Amino acid sequence: MLRPGGADLTIAGGIREFGRATPDVIAVRDGDRELTYAALDERSSRVACGLLALGLRHGDRVALLCGNRLEYPEIAAGIAKAGLVLVPVNPRLTSPEVEFILQHSGARALLADEALLGAVPDVPIKKIFIGPSYETWIGVAKSEDPWIPVDEREPFCIAYTAGTTGDPKGVLISHRSRCLTFYAAALEWGLGPGRRTIAVAPMYHGAGFAFAYAAVHCGGTVSMLRSFDPHRLLDMIDRDGAQSVFLVPTHAQLIRAASPAVKKLKTLDTLYFNAAALPKVLKEWVFEAFPGVGVHELYGSTEAGVVTNLRPPDARRKAGSVGHPWFATEVRVVGGDGRPVGPGEPGELYSRSPYLMNGYHENPAATAACTTPDGFLTSGDIVIRDEEGFISIVDRIKDVIITGGVNVYPRDVEEVLLTHPSVTECAVVGEPDDRWGERVVAYLVGRAPLEPGVLDAFLRERLAGFKVPKQYRAVPALPRNAAGKILKRELRSTP
Structure with missing residues (x-):
């Protein structure tokens, strides 16, 4: 045989x-x-x-x-x-x-x-x-x-x-x-x-x-x-x-x-x-x-x-x-x-x-x-x-932000930020906060100067208040590895 x-x-x-x-x-x-x-x-x-x-x-x-x-x-x-x-x-x-x-x-x-x-x-x-x-x-x-x-x-x-x-x-x-x-x-x-x-x-x-x-x-x-x-x-x-x-x-x-x-x-x-x-x-x-x-x-x-x-x-x-x-x-x-x-x-x-x-x-x-x-x-x-079996990535487990006991998925915030005409790239991370445990912080690469007040108003029309970043930080570029993934750990360590 x-x-x-x-x-x-x-x-x-x-x-x-x-x-x-x-x-x-x-x-x-x-x-x-x-x-x-x-x-x-x-x-x-x-x-x-x-x-x-x-x-x-x-x-x-x-x-x-x-x-x-x-x-x-x-x-x-x-x-x-x-x-x-x-x-x-x-x-x-x-x-x-x-x-x-x-x-x-x-x-x-x-x-x-x-x-x-x-x-x-x-x-x-x-x-x-x-x-x-x-x-x-x-x-x-x-x-x-x-x-x-x-x-x-x-x-x-x-x-x-x-x-x-x-x-x-x-x-x-x-x-x-x-x-x-x-x-x-x-x-x-x-x-x-x-x-x-x-x-x-x-x-x-x-x-x-x-x-x-x-x-x-x-x-x-x-x-x-x-x-x-x-x-x-x-x-x-x-x-x-x-x-x-x-x-x-x-x-x-x-x-x-x-x-x-x-x-x-x-x-x-x-x-x-x-x-x-x-x-x-x-x-x-x-x-x-x-x-x-x-x-x-x-x-x-x-x-x-x-x-x-x-x-x-x-x-x-x-x-x-x-x-x-x-x-x-x-x-x-x-x-x-x-x-x-x-x-x-x-x-x-x-x-x-x-x-x-x-x-x-x-x-x-x-x-x-x-x-x-x-x-x-x-x-x-x-x-x-979803109901048809299509899979969407929400976030890395380690990247989920817990602010005031509520989970915030950074990708939700990033997708909305990227629809603003002045934002080229962005990354949202959680940073330690004495009151909330973690606060939502957005790092941004822009085509033009980015006004926090304008961004805040833009997001509040599209996101729940607890998802809106507490801070916006403009950077010339986001840190990435060779595969193109954003290195959020480096952003969290940014003073």
Whole structure:
């Protein structure tokens, strides 16, 4: 009797397959540099053999300190071919921050862009610098794929979170989780053979990697945007004929500010957004600026992967929602007592899917705190599910403001503030207050000077009095991480 089976899924699989199926197709573009699938397959094998020649063995961790560039996909694939585990590192970190990740992950080697030498700590591990010496290193390495066996449930990477409370946590993401994400993304957003996309978000971040690398895993072409610039992105879409592009709301906001009248992009047919909810007023601008382009809005996290997606047919009708559960995903919305809540009632969102993390590296307590015995995981967000099953993110649990014993969800206030013509961006937080416990404070980026009295009157016509901010603080920009999420913890610490 035959038993169902087959090769385990690994993130190197797609490059191996298309290196043979479509060897002459361009896999990666970076400025005037290009890699065909044949070249990507060969160079990633050389990376694998070069790492094994350093004495690394199955399961060892290899850190990668690098921005978006041609070498990123080949290094990630090479690490996988060697049976090693990738540790992506934010190139904006300081040397002590990088050192923490290297030590906590147990990394035995580091590949780093030679332009980032200042961030490389003096630690006793093997170091390879991406530049001329890297080319020499892979040039002398064997070109034969080592085919080190890897179980698909083993981690392909340890992705470190931003560390919103204490030190960053290392999220263990399996080959199976990420490969299924690639295939589902190709189905949902068109990242397969013959399709072109752009690596806009940084690849060291979970979503940035997933949606850029999905293209080469599924036979498409990805162009590298080394640093975000609205005009450069639009020119690249036009020049490279990109069809599907992943953005975060901040990108849309910057494009709107720099080029409010976007020229017609003939090839673009799909935009998909993540990282934070797309404000309704900004979403309307996206519809107007990119007519005929299908706009998706998805929700997820490093730990859970993609959880929901709002598809184009419902994009306007359900603006403010992040849609229904994604492929192969179950969700559960529960109240403070742990019981399911009904439609229209706020509750904490849990999800269960093949995309979930394996857990936090060497942190079983943190893993247990966010998971249930039956396999659901929470990212700590409060949501409302309507009668049709559409999910809307209300807020992070830790961001809910309790003022005078009443809950205020910052997103409610932010959505209204953003409809004021003088407000470009905003973030609402709770700050300690002797009388109310917490007071509502709004941080604002404006197109023109913002008068607190005018804003106050504007909000009081549209919001209950207890939701109206007690203070308005104008700032030149809101602090964000590389994924575009606003760092409210930094606003709370602003004197």
